[in-house]
Amino acid sequence: MVSEVFFSGWSALGRVLVVGVSAYVALVVLLRLSGKRTLSKMNAFDLVVTVALGSTLATVLLSKDIALAEGVLAFAVLIFLQLAVTWLSVRSSHVLHFVKAEPALLFHRGRFLRQAMRRERVTEPEIRAAVRAQGIARLEMVEAVVLETDGSFTVVPRQEQAADASALANVARPAASPD
Structure with a gap:
């Protein structure tokens, strides 16, 4: 019984080897067919699909x-749902x-935006x-700090010549209110 904890037989190792290589190849083929967007990190759903694929493989x-x-069908279902979404x-x-x-x-022109920080738990x-x-x-050298949709931070350096920060156009800005 104790020996099975460390080694359960050659057939079990052979199964892991054959299934592992086959499942890996199938996953790579499905990912290549589905395109680059499937494993991007653009939002929470992308993360869920990536984790689910890894869990399924394991x-x-x-x-x-x-x-x-x-x-392989589980891989295909997850990838199809990602493509559909x-x-x-x-x-x-x-x-x-x-x-x-x-x-x-979260931070703009020298000010921490406390309300947004609380809402985002940062x-x-x-x-x-x-x-x-x-x-x-x-911090005086920073125009803005943005919490992106994938949970990463983007730090936009302050530049003298930039009158407007057009890269911040779609970023949620809190209403003017005291901290």
């Missing part, structure tokens, strides 16, 4: 109860607003860390 690899064909979101503003969050402005030290990660030592 389950197919390690569970004797799941046949390779079932795993992205196809619909490009064609319908209602679907787009349902599946994709707005980027949020702390001042996290914003400062994002600024430092961009190699910027002083």
Whole structure:
């Protein structure tokens, strides 16, 4: 019994090898057919699909109860649903607003936007860390910090010649209110 914890037989290892290679090849083929957008990191649904594909691959690899064909079908279903959601979101503003969050402005021209920070559950030290990660030592050198739809921070450096920051056009700006 104890020996099965460390080694359950050559047939089990052979199954993992054959199913692993086959499932991996099938996943790569399906991802190539579906296009680059399938594994992008543009919103929460993209993350869910990526994690679900990885979880499915692990389950197919390690569970004797799941046949390779079932795993490949699960890959295809997840990829098809991702394609359907992205196809619909490009064609319908209602679907787009349902599946994709707005980027949020958290810091602008020297001011931490506390209301937006609370709403997005972001702390001042996290914003400062994002600024430092961009190699910027002083907050005065930052035009804006945006929490993107994929959860990453974008730090927009301040530039003397820029009268308007057109890259910030679609970023949710909080109403003028005191911190």
